[in-house]
Amino acid sequence: MDYRKVFVNAQEIQLPRREFDLFYLLASNPGRVFTQEQLYQQIWGYDYVPTENSLHSCLRRIRRKLEDVKAPCSIQNMRGVDYCFLREDT
Structure with a gap:
């Protein structure tokens, strides 16, 4: 990962380290469902x-x-325990 920047509609979104890491993990795996435990392990250690x-x-x-x-995307809570990143089809 060379840059830690997120742009949406040519507008930069400021994300501190943990927020960026979490967003990057989810956005890099659209549609994949992560448990809370997996997210804690991969982001916090x-x-x-x-x-x-x-x-x-x-x-x-x-x-x-x-x-x-x-x-044009969202982070969805799946059945109260899991999370996934979804992109809207444009």
């Missing part, structure tokens, strides 16, 4: 002891930023 809201807060901030720029 195996030694991380998650707090109750760390993943949810990070996802909420990313979703809000995507909505602000009317991004």
Whole structure:
């Protein structure tokens, strides 16, 4: 990964490190469903002891930023436990 920038409709979205890493993982695998455990392990690491809201807060901030720029994509919660990145067909 050479750059840590996200652009939607030619507009840059500012994402701190964890938000970028999480967005990059999900967006690089559209349609793939990740469990919370998988996301914690891949983004925060195996030694991380998650707090109750760390993943949810990070996802909420990313979703809000995507909505602000009317991004043609979303991060969906699948049955309350899993998450996946979806692109709208244009």
